[in-house]
Every structure is written in structure tokens, then in C-alpha cells.
Amino acid sequence: MSIGMSLLAILEEAPTYGLRLKNEFEARTGTMWPLNVGQVYSTLGRLERDGLVRVLEHGSEAQKLYEITEAGLEQLRSWFDTPTQMLPPARDELVLKLVMAVGHEGVNLQDVIQAERRGAVELLQELTLLKRKGSLEKDLGWALLLDSLIFQTEARVRWLDDSEARLHRHGASSVPHEQPQQATSVQETGGVPR
Amino acid sequence: MSATIEWLDVTKVYGSGHLQVEALSHVSLRALPGELIAVMGPSGSGKSTLLSLAGGLDQPTSGKVLVAGKDLSSLSVTDVARLRRRRIGYVFQQFNLIDGLTAVENTSLPLELDGVGKRGAREAALRALAQVALEQLADRFPDELSVGEQQRVSIARAVVGERILLLADEPTGALDSVTGETVLGLLRSHCDQGGCGVLVTHDARFAAWADRVVFLRDGRVVDQTSPTAGPESLLRDPVGR
Numbered sequence: 298m299s300i301g302m303s304l305l306a307i308l309e310e311a312p313t314y315g316l317r318l319k320n321e322f323e324a325r326t327g328t329m330w331p332l333n334v335g336q337v338y339s340t341l342g343r344l345e346r347d348g349l350v351r352v353l354e355h356g357s358e359a360q361k362l363y364e365i366t367e368a369g370l371e372q373l374r375s376w377f378d379t380p381t382q383m384l385p386p387a388r389d390e391l392v393l394k395l396v397m398a399v400g401h402e403g404v405n406l407q408d409v410i411q412a413e414r415r416g417a418v419e420l421l422q423e424l425t426l427l428k429r430k431g432s433l434e435k436d437l438g439w440a441l442l443l444d445s446l447i448f449q450t451e452a453r454v455r456w457l458d459d460s461e462a463r464l465h466r467h468g469a470s471s472v473p474h475e476q477p478q479q480a481t482s483v484q485e486t487g488g489v490p491r
Numbered sequence: 492m493s494a495t496i497e498w499l500d501v502t503k504v505y506g507s508g509h510l511q512v513e514a515l516s517h518v519s520l521r522a523l524p525g526e527l528i529a530v531m532g533p534s535g536s537g538k539s540t541l542l543s544l545a546g547g548l549d550q551p552t553s554g555k556v557l558v559a560g561k562d563l564s565s566l567s568v569t570d571v572a573r574l575r576r577r578r579i580g581y582v583f584q585q586f587n588l589i590d591g592l593t594a595v596e597n598t599s600l601p602l603e604l605d606g607v608g609k610r611g612a613r614e615a616a617l618r619a620l621a622q623v624a625l626e627q628l629a630d631r632f633p634d635e636l637s638v639g640e641q642q643r644v645s646i647a648r649a650v651v652g653e654r655i656l657l658l659a660d661e662p663t664g665a666l667d668s669v670t671g672e673t674v675l676g677l678l679r680s681h682c683d684q685g686g687c688g689v690l691v692t693h694d695a696r697f698a699a700w701a702d703r704v705v706f707l708r709d710g711r712v713v714d715q716t717s718p719t720a721g722p723e724s725l726l727r728d729p730v731g732r
Contacts, residue, residue, distance in 0.1 A: 411706065411714055418531075419716045421699035429679075429700075447696060454695035462533065 300332065301340050302376045305349060305369050312353055312364040315341055327427075327439045329446075344369065391453065395460060406464055414457045421450050493560050494521035495656050495687035496545050501554035503540050503710075514540040516710040517554070522689060524655070527682040529690045529698035532707035538691040541707070542658045545689060546579055547571040559655060576605045579656045580649030582678075584664035586641045588633040588648075594640075595620060595629035598647045607652070619647040623677050639670035646677050650686065657681055657688040663697050675700040 300322075307313060307321050319337045323330075338358045344350040349369035354362035365373070391413060398404045428443050503515040515537045522528045530538050543549040544556045547563050556563045559578065563571055588597045599616035603609065620626045623643040633641055642662065649657055659678060663671035671694075679700050682688045690701060698704045706714040 415706070415714050415716055418695050418699060418704050421695055422701070422704070422716060425696075425699040429676075447699075451694075451696040458533070 300336070301344055301349075302373060304337070304340060304344065305365055305373045305376075308350060308363060308365040309370065309373060312362050314360075314362055315358060318363070325438045326442055329442060407461070410457050410461050410464070414454055417450050417453045417457065421447060421454070424450065492523050494557070495524050495526075495559055496689065497521040497555075497557040498541065498544065498551075499555040499557065501544060501551045501556060503537075503544065503549070504552045513710050515544075515551070518707075518710070518712055519554075520705060520712060522687050524685050524687050525682055526703070527679060527688040527690060527701045529692060529701035529704045530707055531692065531695065531698050531704060535709075536707040537710040538707055539660060540710075542660055542689060542691055545656070546581065546658050547575050573605075576601060577652065578654055579658060580651075580654040582642075582646055582649045582657065582659040582662040584661040586633075586645040588641055588644060590633055593630050593632055594625060594636065594644045594647075597633070597644055598651050601648060602652050605652075615651055616647070619651040620644070622650060622680070623647045639666060639673060642666060642670070642674055643677065646674065646681075650681055655687060657686055659688060659690045659692075661692055662690070663692065663694060668696075671697060 303322055304318050307318055307325075313321070315337050316334060318341070319332050319334050322332055322337075341350060341361075341363055345352065345363075347368075349366055349372055350363045351366050352361050353364050354360060394413070395406070395409065398406050398409045424443060424447050428440075428447070431439060431443070498518050498520045501515055501518045502513065505512045505514055518537070518541065520528075520541075530541060532538050540549070544551055544563075545558070547556075547558070550564060558574060561574070563574075566574065589600070592600065595613060595616045598619050599609075599612035602612035602615055607615070617626055617629060620629050623646050625640060625643050625647065628636060628640060633644070636644065642665075646662075649659075657678065662674055662678070666674060675690075675697050678688050678690060682702075688701075690698065692698050704716040705712055
């Protein structure tokens, strides 16, 4: 849905061809989320079917010029005005990995957390470099996107820090589900000593 | 290239007997001119001890700390104090500015204490304030400056003169997000101009300004980030950026 609404937002500015929409979308998102042109055409097809865009110039896909309709404008306004749906939360591989590691004998949760933290901080370093190199004053959309990725990655590190502290309080680096009463002590596994 | 700061197999033990605490255990780390390293870790992991030893404020129980190739333990107390005054700058969460002195007087104070003449110290302080874009506010007192401006003065004071090593202990702790970024930009810029910086922080977003992030846990270096692959690696089709 978000790609369709983004295409409508670009179309609101002027009637546009599909390929130009793809390029404009990527320019505004710093090529962070590339679209393939087939995806753009199929999304435009759905928007046309739903009466949110109309075709001004017909021909092959590449020759079609699209314009937003009144219904499209209304839908776009509603998208901007309505809080983004956050529930149910999307599946998160990192969360799943930690949850599974808790019950997995032979996996040191402390090591999993540290590897994930290093990866997240390395990503933060790359994003920060992008931010430092960019001309953010001139490109507000790009700046917003980078800030969003930076804050999301930072939140992961904070969650990992908190998980580590929770693990520390729990006093074990790997607790098999089957034998919770026999949790291996931290010292024995070489995990967190205190 | 020789390191600006190097910890060589450093162990630091506080207390004795059953109250003994090993704050650092066999830590070896180095930072080169032009490099900013960040140290992260939970409370009690040894971050601040690492900085105290780098600044010559404390001695390791074993191992060596070298600043610009000089083993601090081989220097007299007077020489360590001189090195600390002339070559090392400190930035803390608390700005530690003196209320009765203006921004430029606060900045020039370390040089004057080191015997530099008033005029020379003031000129150097104005150059340092220019580095943090505060030369226009040089004659304001701390209570006439915003919190962010006060932290910038404390950075100017830390880099004034011929400092080669900047030690920053949670410098963004009292600042909002945007001002914190400005402060990190200044530390980064100091290193980009050939200085060396060691930043201790809880905040991954600020640690990410460093060239390398070192993770401490229970007094040991448990991990560090690899050099970045280059931000372009994040862009799948880096056209026009």
C-alpha cells in the first residue's frame, strides 16, 4: 500500500509516466529502496482499477501517462491524515533469533547479542557516514529517511543492551526449555561473570 | 604511523583482598593520529578507567600506557602533569566552566596556567572558539550561553593550543539529540584535522561517529567494529549520490 500511496503523492504534483515515477521514487528515497519497473506498472494497474489514477495517453506501458483522480486525491489525503498502522507488528528476524536462542542448547545468548550489536553499530557507522557526506539541508526527504534508519538501528542496539542486562539479571547465557530448573551457571559457560 | 595513545596489556586493580576489583584486565588498544575511537560498554565495564589511565590521572597496576610514544610510568609526576596540560584535552558530561570567566577566558585558562602569555593565550583561545563556531560569543559568560554553547566552549578549551589527544567522557549526556550531534561533529572534525580522540559513550548513535567502536565488558575488550565498507554499500543503486 505504501508504494501505491507514494506514487499517488508524486502524481499529485503532475501527470507522469511509469518509468519517471520509478526514478522519482528512488531519487526521493536515496535509492535505499529500489523499485523494479514491473512493480511500478503493476501498482499503477491496481490504482487504475480502483479509480485512483487515470491514463491520459495510451499505448505500451512505457507510453502511458498517468494522472491522479479526485478519488486518488481523497485517498492520498486520508493516508497523510491517518496514523500509520503499527499493529500487528511485523515479524522481526532479530527478535526471533534471540527468542529461539534462549531455548537452544549450545548457543551462547551473550555471544549472539554481541554479534548482533556489533553488526548494528557497524550499520550505524555507515548510516552516519552517509549522513555526514550528504547535502541534507538541500534534500529534506533523504535526511528524514536517514534519520529514521539511524533511530531504528539505535533502538535495536538499546534493545540488545537491555536484553543483555535482562540476561545478566537472569543469570544464565543459555537456558534449555526442557530443563529450566537446571539452568547452566554463567561462570560455567564462560558467559557474563557478574 | 605511531599511535597517539596506546594501552599495552593494561590491567588496573582497585582495592585489595576480598574487596579487590579488577577494573581492566589485559587491555591492549591503540589509536592513531586522525582517528576517533569510541568505547562502549555497560556501567562498571572499565570505560572511565581506560580514560583516566590515558590522561595520566591514574596508573595501571600492570602494563603500560603510552601517549605519543612516551610511557607515562617512565615520566616524573611533573612531566606527566605537563604532558596532561599541554597535549591532552578533556571533555566531560559536566562542562566544568568557571562562572566568573568569559568563554574566551575559560578557553585560554589552561594555556595561561601553563605559562603562556595573556595575549598569546587569548589568540589561541579565539582560534579554538572559531573551530567550534563560537568566536562571536567569546566575551559572554557561561550563564549567557545555551547548554549546547557551553559544551562547545568546553570543547574549545579541550583542543586549545597543541593538544594531540582528546578524551571525551559521555560528552553528550546532558545534551538534546541535535546538540549532541553538533558536539560529535566537532570531535570528528578535530580528528579529521589530525587530532586523535577517545570517546566514551552509552549512546550507539553517537559512537557511530567514530572510525572504530570498541566494546568493553568486565574490564576486557570483547569486540570491536571493523572498518566501514563505505556507506555506498548501503545503496543498491548509488546513482547520483
